[in-house]
Amino acid sequence: MNTSPWNRIVKYLYSLHQWYRETPERALEQAYDAALAIKAIEDEHFGGQIISERSGDYGQSTLSYFKSELQKYLKVIQTRMVEFNASRSFLELPERVGAKPKTGHSAEHHQHGLHLNNKDRASLIFEKLEFIDGVIDKYINNSRSTAIVPVVSSVNVQAKSTTNSRSPTDPNKGSANSVKIHDGEVDTNYEEVNLLPRSLLGTLNRITKDLDPGAEKEVVKNFRNSKVKTIISLRFILLLILVPLLTNQISKNFLVGPIVDHFRGQENAPLFINVNLEEEAFQELERFEQHLKFERLIGTAPSLSLEETEQKIAEKAVELAEEYRAESSGAIKNIFSDLISCMAFVAIIVTNKKEIEILKSFMDDVIYGLSDSAKAFVIILFTDVFVGFHSPHGWEVILEGVSRHLGLPENRQFIFLFIATFPVILDTVFKYWIFRYLNRSSPSAVATYKNMNE
Numbered sequence: 001m002n003t004s005p006w007n008r009i010v011k012y013l014y015s016l017h018q019w020y021r022e023t024p025e026r027a028l029e030q031a032y033d034a035a036l037a038i039k040a041i042e043d044e045h046f047g048g049q050i051i052s053e054r055s056g057d058y059g060q061s062t063l064s065y066f067k068s069e070l071q072k073y074l075k076v077i078q079t080r081m082v083e084f085n086a087s088r089s090f091l092e093l094p095e096r097v098g099a100k101p102k103t104g105h106s107a108e109h110h111q112h113g114l115h116l117n118n119k120d121r122a123s124l125i126f127e128k129l130e131f132i133d134g135v136i137d138k139y140i141n142n143s144r145s146t147a148i149v150p151v152v153s154s155v156n157v158q159a160k161s162t163t164n165s166r167s168p169t170d171p172n173k174g175s176a177n178s179v180k181i182h183d184g185e186v187d188t189n190y191e192e193v194n195l196l197p198r199s200l201l202g203t204l205n206r207i208t209k210d211l212d213p214g215a216e217k218e219v220v221k222n223f224r225n226s227k228v229k230t231i232i233s234l235r236f237i238l239l240l241i242l243v244p245l246l247t248n249q250i251s252k253n254f255l256v257g258p259i260v261d262h263f264r265g266q267e268n269a270p271l272f273i274n275v276n277l278e279e280e281a282f283q284e285l286e287r288f289e290q291h292l293k294f295e296r297l298i299g300t301a302p303s304l305s306l307e308e309t310e311q312k313i314a315e316k317a318v319e320l321a322e323e324y325r326a327e328s329s330g331a332i333k334n335i336f337s338d339l340i341s342c343m344a345f346v347a348i349i350v351t352n353k354k355e356i357e358i359l360k361s362f363m364d365d366v367i368y369g370l371s372d373s374a375k376a377f378v379i380i381l382f383t384d385v386f387v388g389f390h391s392p393h394g395w396e397v398i399l400e401g402v403s404r405h406l407g408l409p410e411n412r413q414f415i416f417l418f419i420a421t422f423p424v425i426l427d428t429v430f431k432y433w434i435f436r437y438l439n440r441s442s443p444s445a446v447a448t449y450k451n452m453n454e
Contacts, residue, residue, distance in 0.1 A: 023087040025125070031080035032128040034073040035135040041066060047205060050138045060441050061364045074139070077132060226365075233362035236355040243348060244341040252337035260336075264329045271321055273328035274409040281320045288316045331407025338406075368441055375442065376449035379434070387427040392419045 042048055045058075051070045053063050212218075263269065272278040292309060295301035304312070349356065370378070385391060399415050402408075439446050 024084050027080040027083040027087065028125065028128055031077045031084065031132055034076040034080070035132045038070060038073050038135050041069060060368070060437065061361055070139075074136065077136065081132075229358055229362055229365075232355060233359045236352065236359050239352075240345065240348060244345045247344040248337045248341040251340045252333050256333050256336040256340075260329050260332050264325070264332070271325055271328070273331055273407045276409050277324050277328060277407075281324050285313070285317055285320055289313055328407060331405070334405055335407070372442065372445040372448045373452075375438070375445040376452050379430075379449050380453060383427070383430060387423045387430070391423055395419050395423065 038051070041051060045066065046052075051066050058066070272281070292301070292304070292312060296303055367375075385394065396415055396419065399418060400410060403410050434446060434449070
């Protein structure tokens, strides 16, 4: 009874000691798994070439995803190789004895690595290090992957130092892209130059894919993925439109409306919500009075006494008062119901992040899938409507409508200031998008746009 806690402590310390002693091999195993993941992406999506836009026919969003995956795995390799080198300083790995490492990198390393003797285990360790070197060396001087060069360089240096320090039996053997001369090492990394143009190679790759027996299954798979993405995107767009609208109408008629009508129905409640509505009511009442006078003068209406005229004007004033009271109440209802609908819209955005990513991919496919002339037409139409020569009149109408919808007084100075700044900012952002993204993904569309715009 008294020895049970002690036995548990001993077992815990023993397991902790075992975990500590296995740190180098565990770190190396995780780095090796990350290298295998990079190699799998290269073989499956880039024909065994490096992960870059030159090796695969993918759009900007898809290529960005593969590059982010590459950076993630390279970061794992860097971190685990640092852990491997640091733990190796305190814990000795089995020394390499004799034979050259075996070739091939399969899942059997994961299953049988713990059941090997020291000779085979050392051979397996150096095989994994050599495989990691072979994967990361390809990204050192890749001009298309400058954002990941610091990570890859540091990993490469660590892996090389590990391999060289643990391989005294093969002093003349360097990395895959280096030549060792006496005491120094000269880096011979270079970018592979193909004899055939890249466009011709891309055409040959597409022909090879078409002749592949599994090409039909791949086409069906891609079609199904595209169909699912389209359905999800359209459903999400309808959700973004219908839910805020329904929330606005329901809250306005059943929640905000009764509350506003209750407080606005009191006698001391103001009739007009702003000065503009009051001026409009006065002008309309004056116009009605002048209309009665005009009809009496031309004889189209029976002559009325002064009392009858004042009675008609009083009836019209009451009618205008009720009309503008309802408009003022409607403006207050619009403010609160619009806030509630905006909250519903934000809630949809926050709770549907996966659908947003799918919608973004769908919009990229739609926009970048248009022909060059269609892209140029959409660009010109958008710029002429929102930032063109006649756009200030449209912005003025929109701002006046929004201010009336919310019951705000029309401020001409704010409207002119908005027209003088916002379209300019929008035009700058749009030109930056053309220069930064469209010019890189579809330069022919940019050339078509310039020709059509001249």
